[in-house]
Amino acid sequence: MACLGCLLIWGKAVLVGTPPLQRATFAIVTGEVRAVNPVPSKAMVRLLVRPMDAPELPPMLRVNLRQPDMSPAIGRGAIVRFRARLMPPAPPSLPGGYDFAARAYFMGIGATGRALPPIAVIRPATAGPDLRNRLFAHILARLEGSAGGIAAALATGDQGAITEDDAEAMRRSGLAHLLSISGLHVTALIGAVIFLLMRVMALSRRAALDWPLMLIAAGGGALAGIGYTLLTGAEVPTVRSCVAALLVLGGLALGRDAITLRLVATGALIVLCLWPEALIGPSFQMSFAAVVAIIALSEHPRFRAFAAARDENPWRKTGRAVTVLLLTGFAVELVLAPIAFFHFHKAGMLGAFANIIAIPLTTFVVMPLEALALLLDLAGLGAPAWWATGKALDLLLFIAHGVGSSPMAVALGPALPGWIFGMMVMGGLWCLLWRSGWRWLGLVPATIGFVAILLNPAPDILVTGDGRHVALRTDQGMALLRDRAGDYVRDAMAESAGYGGVLEALADLPQARCSDDLCSVQLDRGGRRWRLLVTRSDMLVERGAFRRDCRWADIVISDRRLPRWCQPAWLKADRPLLAMTGGLSINLEKGTVRTVHRPDDAHPWMPRRTGPGRGGHAPSKASGSDAAP
Template sequence: MWGQPPLGRATFVQVIGDVTAVRPVPAQAMVRVMLRPVHAPNLPAVVRVNIADADVPTGLGEGARLRFRVRLMPPAPPSVPGGYDFAARAYFQGIGATGKALKPIEIVIPSTAAPPLRARLFGHILEQVDGPAEGIAAALATGDQGAIPEADAEAMRRSGLAHLLSISGLHVTALIGAVIFLLMRVMALSQRAALGWPLMLIAAAGGALAGIGYTLLTGAEVPTVRSCVAALLVLGGLAMGRDAVTLRLVATGALVVLLLWPEALVGPSFQMSFAAVTALVALAEHPRFRAFAAVRDEGVIRKTGRLLVVTLATGIAVELVLMPIALFHFHKAGLLGAFANLIAIPLTTFVVMPLEALALVLDVVGLGAPFWWLTQQALNLLLLLAHGVAASPMATLLAPTMGMGLFGITIVGLLWCLLWRTGWRWLGLAPVLIGVAVTFTAAPPDILITGDGRHVAVRTGKGMAILRDRAGDYVRDVLSESAGYDGELAAIAALPETRCSQDMCAMRMKDGKGRDWRLLFTRSNVLIDRSSFAGDCAAADIVVSDRGLPRWCRPRWMKVDRRSLARTGGLSMILAKGEVHTVHRAGDAHPWVARQTRRTWRDQPESFKAQSHRPQL
């Protein structure tokens, strides 16, 4: 079995399990634990549970055995069509169920193993750096982003600086370059070494070992492995006196990653990482760009200006190449990232990372405190830049969900542009431009319904509105991004075209063709009298509820309730076209889709106890 099949349905159990990994998430005040249930044949082989910081028992660590109560859930599928599919990712990570452990959490067998080096380094950095900068500092050294507050992480994403948090080419290259520079300088101090040793070859070997160690330390994620493989190929090419920065380098890195993790091909990390590098190499191979960027004897001002133009050009090229991939996976693309990176990349490469590395080295003798303070100030400047750029209304561009077929056509055109070296390459612009244009001009969904039926977003003449106005930021972000709407979600109950009681909301809306639609939503678990509810159902075009509705509730067009959502998952509707898109498709045989046991549902009793005032349609 390649992955871990999911739990069939939610279940409340007492679990006894052996801990295989512990990951603190300070930004969310919890610890994430992977464990293998013991003597539990009905549970998946590996489950992931969250433990609140206040409930973490003494002795928790790898090898410990825990006992606790938990409500285990199958890994969550996308909330709405086009959303993030954690179920697919969890399958390949070997996670069969997730949940939050309930206290008391007992240690049956305490851990005797020392925390891994990565965890110790993570904790050490958090002790040395204060404030929001601590999460960024820990991420740069370990690749673990668990200490970054969501507000800062969102600012980094909107400003186009999120790539600095994922250990990739920038970090690996900076580390290997620094190691080679230091080894060359140290060895050159010896006359014998300088005259008789192959200094560059030795330094390159030391840089390669440092790159491999850094990759393993930071978790060997796809961008890091790609960067490490590319760096090793470049070092090998330099050692043989050949130009190693070619598209063959990118292809070799992709081949290595796909041999180890073939499922990475469909993930945004692989696609964005390799697309960015391919764009950089293709641009570097272009004769005119190479001639412009070549080193020459000129003044400091002209050299600095040329460097800024080259950096800006590469940033714009990367932003343009990543745009269709970002639109497909995240429904938004950055616009100002190239300009923000003009400051952020030099700041991170030449200030933050050297200072942090120096602080870590000097901590061995207890002298790192001044350099940690300098690191913190530099990171605060980076965060100030991120928040400043993210606050601009032009920071990101949102669009509705891009279809799979349209995305495929766009990527084929993109690869055509990047891989050809002659004038034929420009033929690929046609499918790229068509794909992006169709995405931005496509009709956005009028109604979005999450898979549990609790949250509904409706497009109005003034924006988007949500049924439950107390919904959290995560739900609001998912609904906004899937609808291609970059604004605050209003409350449906506050709209003039809506009539709401404590338990129900009735709403009139117009679609893109001007047709009137009548919508009815339930928003509580209170039973409603059949004599009134049946009439409301019959008068409505669409009824949405997070509970099972009786058969006699028959709207004119569609009934969406707990039973139908169990089959379809979340929904999006474009009313003018009569289109309904679902998360699950009939006959979907993907192994990460939870197969629920069939239940026999009964109609609601004839007499609902009326405990609310019904709204008037």
């Protein structure tokens, strides 16, 4: 099975993957528009364009277009011409960061960029917006503001209309899973369809007495689930949920207990056969980990006995239901924590409490009201239902912002090494999959991983892969070389370091001396004083002074190629070295350097790299598997 899995991912990488553009370039692109994805929250539109008569470009480009530059004639099938600065899909900017390059490789995207106006339309669109885009636009026209963005995401899976503030609040409060179409949404839809079909068919006496109503209703629910999955883009959590729901319906039709770990295994096998690259992504890992945790908990005899229905007064029944929901939420949060720390460098702490209200609110109020509003819109009578939907979504956002604003909502931590993540996952799976006393042996690696997370040191220096942005950890917090860096860079730096405060300007530090061209900083770490020199501009620095500063420094960081005679004592991270290693995370106390890329890394979604050559200089005291080459 392991060999078949390796063969499967290798085969898909060779047959389906799209090699990236090798270097940034300006180009005049003439191509056919294959897809249009509006992103109202950022006032832009994303186009997938297939270049024509351009063998030097990848077969598919993703370009961003400002909303004011968008024309009604630009749609699927349109041929357009524009100027663009194209880039290879971005690798992680820092160790442990999001690898869009790998995702783009399997999506068939070879380059990304921004289309510069004017956009010439050579041939208007030959096809109108697809059903998903029409539904997305219809919902936003009926429900404005933050509520409209959430409503559109629930119906179509497209989160482009959700503002960053609302999305961050949903993430911090542990409610982000409500925005990704998964088990909750698919189950609610299928359950509602089965319920309605059963009630409608039971109105006929002949049908009620002679027809297999459950089988018919289950068939209708299955068709609804498949249609919903296709409508929302068939993302991994949605496909997993749809497969699981179909297996449950089949099990019910056969009179079998369908909610078992075999169901999860079957869903995982189907997803991995179609999308083997999903295994390393947070979506697959968090989706399946949550379901495995819920089923493993529900199969435990003591929990099953406590949660079983019984004849008792309403207050005890409500208290029991709330307790079951809380325990389930705690189990899911505990299982998802190491995955969240590894991929996002933070984990939710209050999600179980927020979900007590948010899950019933979404399942039994928001989604039925939204479905009713869409149904009434067929007759032009949906306004009251949309008003009620908006109020329910406002309540959901109020819960998200209220819980997310708590300082205890999220635990932050620096980027984790792979071995810690492996220990936690191995121990967790051992505990969840076994049913006998052997399961508790999994606590050993899980505990080792947990202790390692607590002891995982924050980096002292972070350097992005292009060398332009440098962050330092000081006694007062964290400082950034370029104080005008955008929010994306600031968030990436803070998350990778596990830092929740505001990043200061490096030039404002008392131990820093900065000019327009250079910054020198001294840091006391590991019983010694480290001297750091960073370039700030592209201007030529006087050779004599620069040579002297290079000899003074232990570490020199630059976004350009430095001359050979610039030889610091420990590390020279200039453009040639960073092109080979990617971003850096430096721990001065241990004398180690973590890199985005390893020297032998030859994944096909990475542009061809060369060694540091004359410009590179490796750290003389780095050690361990995380050391730079």
